[in-house]
Amino acid sequence: MKANKFLVLGCMLMAMFAENDVMAQKPKVLPDHSVQFSIRAPQANRVQIDLGKQYDLTKGENGVWTCTTEPQSEGFHYYFLIVDGVKTPDPASEPFYGCSSMASGIEIPYPEGDNRFYQQNVARGTVAQKRYFSTTENGWRRMFVYLPPQYFTSNESYPVLYLMHGGGEDETGWVNQGRTDIILDNLIAQGKAKPMIIAMLDGNTRDFQSELLKDCIPFVEKNFRVKANAENRGLAGLSMGGIQTLNTIVPNPELFGYVGIFSSGWFASANPMGASMGGDTEKMYKMLADRKDFYNKQFKELFLTMGGETDIAYNNCKVMRGRFDQIGIKYSYFETPGGHTWPVWRESLYQFAQKLFK
């Protein structure tokens, strides 16, 4: 089609000859951790960046709009470009799926010497994209499976952590925002975590319990060398993924030896979320109370993390812990500053992975 020819010719020429014409330059992180944005938008009336809060850019010469934000905290932050009220990803940046949309992300450096979330010169694992047919969803879906460095050079079987993203995200979240493979490669190289498989699933399903138990777990156990028993099987999730985890492990405790609940907790007050996520919270507390010794024995770790008091899940989790204390359910609780954000979830995985399968 003639039309296509012009687009791709334009693309080829743009790619090969002139990088100057791109709409946006990659955002620049300054030494004080503020971020400089630069978008060429001569015809726009208002250009903003949404980076936790909205910043208005100022139009300069040649129609280039710029702004410099306040200093940002370390780690990953979602952001969007907003041109005359339309929120989109930044064309100059790597995309991340979050907030139920394609979004952009900016990475702020961690303090000098803290390389836990950076690639280092260690043995590298593999992130395997696997497509599978879900009987629950009656369609093809995708998961990402982290395989430890040892996987390809041994004949051993490995324990598995099933790991869930949050609301508005998908199975790419723990890979891209979370940097799961980097975190585990580094921990395994240091001998701080056992070599393990991590299955990062798509939690956008009408019936998570069915998707996990009928489709995902059997698929992983069939396609990888897996130690398929409770003491070698963990389930963890952040935010919405934490609620999905709670709603699964309480009715099915015999399946899981390790549980992680990051920035989450059952909703403290009645709300549509409780019902829509398939969990009747009081029923769950009753199940826990009726067999508390069994749950305490079964879960070698019940690890709750929270991004401090600014984390929107803080109060729900506090109330839930109160109920656990009343009932006598054992757990560990880990707070790290940062709110309801990916740096908190990376930290959560970093801590949790060191407790697994030992």
Add this chain to the structure above:
Amino acid sequence: MKANKFLVLGCMLMAMFAENDVMAQKPKVLPDHSVQFSIRAPQANRVQIDLGKQYDLTKGENGVWTCTTEPQSEGFHYYFLIVDGVKTPDPASEPFYGCSSMASGIEIPYPEGDNRFYQQNVARGTVAQKRYFSTTENGWRRMFVYLPPQYFTSNESYPVLYLMHGGGEDETGWVNQGRTDIILDNLIAQGKAKPMIIAMLDGNTRDFQSELLKDCIPFVEKNFRVKANAENRGLAGLSMGGIQTLNTIVPNPELFGYVGIFSSGWFASANPMGASMGGDTEKMYKMLADRKDFYNKQFKELFLTMGGETDIAYNNCKVMRGRFDQIGIKYSYFETPGGHTWPVWRESLYQFAQKLFK
């Protein structure tokens, strides 16, 4: 940070309660293969879609802009959203890296019964993301490696095709736009292609020959069960990747038994591309002429494909074939309509994979 709390609270609420507020709805492909776009942009003055040509959307009630395109040809097409002159990806769509930018893509159905590029109920391979340290680029880079279904259930070694994207693209191109894993899963299941490994590399490097020969090939051969000799090693690429392929196989014919050049050819007239891509074309033709029998014997397949006369590389390839004919270099030539587009490149891989390693 308080600011972050509002963004993620907003994200969580948006994700859980109200899908109605999203900026854009996924584009809708109509029965005649035209595409309907719908973007909510009450404050914008002009909203367009770039889908090979630019379409102006019309503002309707509630600030929702819409348009319906002409019928589109089958397969994958890049597209962009343009709001008041700023070209961005569509937040409602899966992203694809192309045209040196994050872009969006729309998939138009193939004719009824043509399932070659769709997931089918066959044994599924794996796409493995691997990070490696490149000595050429002095930094960490990424490749995607397709492993056939048999890989995890056998102890056999496999032949490897090294596969390159085009200008303005990256190592995700053949995975996402190209659907390499789906094409091979289907061909292998039908017995039309030999089980093989396909390493999809990042061609954005100052010195492709070095990156491939010093970094990528040794990395693949070290980390996977590979048959490491010329008759089990192929190199192919589209557009810029085709030129990179030509510039590598001519100086190094002893390394490769199979060569694929899709929608490409050395530039017929002198231009900065020739020099900037590291190839002196006349020198290449001389090397071919000086040892034509050796090249003809070494390359079991030299497979040139083209998207018809509307393909921007058509003339370059025609001139190159003329030179090959003059010299006496053997090749096969395959034309398929579609121009310089991903449907042509999927078709090219579909054809080429059936010729490999037999």
